[in-house]
Amino acid sequence: MNNFQGMKNMTDIERLAAQSMSVWEEWNGLGVSGRRALLGAWAENVSQRGGDFAFAAQMIRFHLQQAETLLEPVHDMPGPTGETNELYTAGRGLFLVTGDESLTLSGLAGQLTAALVAGNCALVAVANVLRHETDALLADLVKASAPNRLVLTTEFEKLDDVLQQAPIFGVAAIASEKRLIEINRILASREGVLVQFVAESNVEQLPLIASPTYLLRFITERTRTINITAVGGNATLLELGSGEH
Template identity: 35%
Template sequence: MTIVKPIQIQAANNALEAWNSLGVQGRAELLENAVSKFSGAQASMAQWQLDNARHEIGEAVVLPGPTGESNVLSTHGRGAFLITAQDSFTSDSALVALVGQTFAALVAGNPVITVGQEGQTIMDKIAPFVAEGVIQNVATSAEESIVAAEDLAGIATLCDADHAQALYLKLANKSGLLCQLVEENDVDALPVIGAPHYILRFVTEQTVSNNTTAIGGNATLLELGSKEE
């Protein structure tokens, strides 16, 4: 049976490379234009996610090169993320959490797909400041088709523990990409979304290694290091 890829996933995949290539600083600058469209706790949450991303993943990290090579660690977006919430999560705090999920996923380098009327409202405030396909919205009735898509890289959701467990099982049994599930169960305290390391759930790491020694230099250094004095 041929599985038809949702058009939103196709559009997100088309936007991924250009969005990801902007880097954390470039994406944050664009998204800060959208922060002013939010108010109160939602604006504060959006700005915090951008500031936190700058601090946590904003700069590439130079790693030790034990044999003389240069190693640089950087982060990149995983791919299309679905931003959603269980039906019972409809409080003002839940809306703040949805904004936090959206901004975290976006600034990390991922195109996002929001769901329903709340998601549409968030999308409408961000879309004018980013390229086409970076943020989209689908009706609640279309959510299952997005979850089932083989190219979906992750889901950020507000839900209780039982719903999260059901989602884990569903994602484990589908084919395609290994789909990351990032769930928040407490929309009042927000212990997950409000943690500095939350942003790391939306990225993948890449290490670029450059050989800066002469031909055979690495082997010579390894041999010297293995000798006892």
């Protein structure tokens, strides 16, 4: 995971986002089970640091367990004879993971795990008070053999610029209600497709992030249709999805 310091304009931010998105298809293509296996190794690395990292590892494992139940199953859908229809989940793309000065290590781990296991790549922006812990957390992700550039960090001081113009599909933020309202207004002012906003205001108890269904805020649903009735037995595949959940 590379840290980019001293970004001076939006071109730098867009380049940073593009580097993370360059590995998105590879990561999303692993499927939920493949991502869970790798992130499980990440949780083990994090837990070995002890202290607050042990609580962060528990949060990682919690969301991996929920992913096994909520995201991993592929659901059969009704269809005509000779046609197989399946409903499954996939990532949206690039998520910004952030928070104000109240952001904790376990909160960050929960946000990041949800985004990653759902099939997204991530851009992380944290205040300096959590910078050292964030670097350690991401170093353990590299150690677990995550794709290079899957998660990159950006300057916290430039957060509003990132929110305004970076090519992101979603934002996960832990902050005061006042700051969350500010972030929501910035996102609402963007042109184009609406950005998914996953906001947690209870920085102490984290009821949203600790929810078993938190992961569903980071996915999109896709359908896959296989037609086995074509002449000569050829199978045709139709896969439909969208960036909206």
